[in-house]
Amino acid sequence: MVSRFLAHDLLWGMTPRQLPVDAPAWAVKSIGAGQPVVVRRAESAAGQVAVGVRGRLREQRYGMSMAIAAVTRRVSPEALCHVDIHRDLPALEALAQLRPALDACAWVWGVSGSAGFELASGFAALHEASDLDLILRTPQPLARDQARELVALLDAAPCVVDMQLQTPFGAVALREWAGSSPRVLLKKATGACLVVDPWNPQEQAA
The missing domain is CATH 3.30.300 (GMP Synthetase; Chain A, domain 3)
Known part of the structure; x- marks a missing residue:
């Protein structure tokens, strides 16, 4: 498992169940379709990495954290x-x-x-x-x-x-x-x- 992630890395492993309860519907749909999340340049708690979910529209960007243990694939x-x-x-x-x-x-x-x-x-x-x-x-x-x-x-x-x-x-x-x-x-x-x-x-x- 990669222990250090860099901004702009793409990560797989996020599931709709891991999203916050107030996540927008488009973010739930994107993650449900199997899309990766992108690592953000932001601080995060131990065992977490700051990531963003992309939607189809330019303004659809949702920032959150992802458990490092949930990451199944990384592409730089x-x-x-x-x-x-x-x-x-x-x-x-x-x-x-x-x-x-x-x-x-x-x-x-x-x-x-x-x-x-x-x-x-x-x-x-x-x-x-x-x-x-x-x-x-x-x-x-x-x-x-x-x-x-x-x-x-x-x-x-x-x-x-x-x-x-x-x-x-x-x-x-x-x-x-x-x-x-x-x-x-x-x-x-x-x-x-x-x-x-x-x-x-x-x-x-x-």
């Missing part, structure tokens, strides 16, 4: 880089276009969001206007010039592509790190804060 974003599904959609076309360049970079990358959900589960989550959400594991600092080069690469794709840099201390949007502002928003399990260096959380804005 980086396990989805080379999974193919045959649907003619801009997000999937963008993924195929970007894959060679991302494979050639020095970092581990992965697919999250609607594309990751569909690639992992087989449940349709993408549509014509869907963005492509990616993550980049950056245990070491990524230079801002490199970030700008990555943004230029993503902007050549056939749909909007968003990428999160996953630092050891939280996540920051690639586009924000590639920008001119000296401070960027670092998302951590305890909340979000402005920092000058996402790889050094002690260097926080006042």
Whole structure:
């Protein structure tokens, strides 16, 4: 059993019976259909992991906790880089276009969001206007010039592509790190804060 989960991991094992009594009907339906839940970047009690349930609509997101002992399967974003599904959609076309360049970079990358959900589960989550959400594991600092080069690469794709840099201390949007502002928003399990260096959380804005 995996004892440590990362944000954007997809987990199976949740049942409708495990949902809180006040869970919305759409969440009960999603879990009843066998859909996975996605790990959230949030604190949770011992033996629990913070997760979210996805519905068919963008606004249908339900946050809760799941018992780690109930997890039967885990799929990480980086396990989805080379999974193919045959649907003619801009997000999937963008993924195929970007894959060679991302494979050639020095970092581990992965697919999250609607594309990751569909690639992992087989449940349709993408549509014509869907963005492509990616993550980049950056245990070491990524230079801002490199970030700008990555943004230029993503902007050549056939749909909007968003990428999160996953630092050891939280996540920051690639586009924000590639920008001119000296401070960027670092998302951590305890909340979000402005920092000058996402790889050094002690260097926080006042």
